[in-house]
Amino acid sequence: MAHFAKPEEGSWTEHYDLGTAAVTYEDSISPEHYELEREAIFKRTWLNVGRVEEVPRAGNYFTKELDAAGTSVIVVRGGDGEVRAFHNICRHRGNKLVWNDYPREETSGTCRQFTCKYHGWRYDLEGAITFVQQEQEFFETDWSKWGLATVQCEVWLGFIWVNLDPDNTVSAKEYLGELGAGLEGYPFEDMTQVYKYRAEVGSNWKLFIDAFAEFYHAPILHANQATAEESRKLSGYGYEALAYEIDGPHSMVSSWGGMAPPKDINMVKPIEQVLESGLFGPWQRPDLPGLENLPPSVNPSQHRAWGVDSFVFFPNFMLLVWAPGWYLTYHYWPTSYNTHIFEGNLYFVPPKTASDRLRQELAAVTFKEYALQDGNTLEATQSMIETRVVTEFPLNDQEVLLRHLHRTALAYIADYEKSQLDTPVEISAPS
């Protein structure tokens, strides 16, 4: 029995014209395919690398390892207040410019200029070269062209985005489409109390997005996280979303849940009863004007049972906006066809009291318990789909975003391959 209305076509999948046939996971088990994804997707789309709060003042910087795009970038706030990104490479002989102890580990800090560990070349916060050791030994006279290699970088809603394609002509805001524009006005900037989690996961990056882009699994995989009676009820209902939206390469699912306070206090665990918090966050929404009138992308069906919206911004950034007034981000950074680094960051309004702080702690700890359950199925899935003993998998209508994600990734590869064919090959005249 349907609890929530579907589009008139009868299903979300048909409404968005995504095809209803079984799918393959060949795109998640092939090293060759992953190499195509690196070229077609990770070197050519806007990637979210953080928040402006991570670089609040001039000279604040962090590095980001973008293995899938084949580079490392430095993100820094300049003396003029602008946030910029550079390839993390010294122009002299290619040493990685900013790193500590381990060249492959990310770092952050504050500086007035970047100094290469190798020969002491220095660059200012805007990337211009400011010092060359034994300059008189060189044959160069115009050092202005030897600044750091820039990376396109934009800030939108306080999120920092980079694009490794120097020929890109689409702004980040434009790329993020109507779903993105419909988030303008959400008080992200007031949610500065941050928890960050990181995991190395033994699966293709898309499989973890798949896991978080459907809640069909929730009443089963997470059954024992609810009280026994509540859990039986939930698995009996199954899962239906309030709404799915698809906007170009991006998508979202709007979900019910997290009644706060619950109808019956015995529906929730003892720790939740005392703290008045749980997976959906502290029951009491913070008193913020920005949470009174939510922007149009949030709770698109305007349902009173709304609990959380999960946005998938292609390729690898998810944003979860929770009804009780906080948000969560997921990043999936591929490191090979069957491994990736997962990052989950929770953002709350800074607590005023220890009780508020404890409520947020419960939400953060609960997030980790769930994510360990989710992450844990991925390696099991990856190892078996790689056997190719079964190659077709039926997806249901509540898995519509998975269909869309994989189709989008394939479409980027098809476009890329076409563009490579269309590029005229330069033939030099025989000498």
Next chain:
Amino acid sequence: MSTILPAEFADLEPFAERWSLRTEAERYAERLSSPMNDLQAFYDAAYPRLAAAMAYLDAFDLSSLPPEATRLLWLCYSLVNVSFPIEVWHQPRVPDSGAASMDNVLAPSV
């Protein structure tokens, strides 16, 4: 035995050395390395005192908690962590999580 918690919470003092831990990594590691009996004993002692601890701590400015109050708060964080083995999993580790791990790499300073 030296006391490290506020006097009002002397009953939790036997658990303080072990569970008043500053970081999530320490709390999670202690949980994973503890037998269920120990987790149960801590939970049984601390859970009934959680509401009182919240009321006690809320009398202070969160940004300038006295050291013994900070340690009580850390103990409460451990209770939150340990509530999962006790209330949900019936074992210290998330079931089927095998070698999977997830590290807390940034947390609020208090």
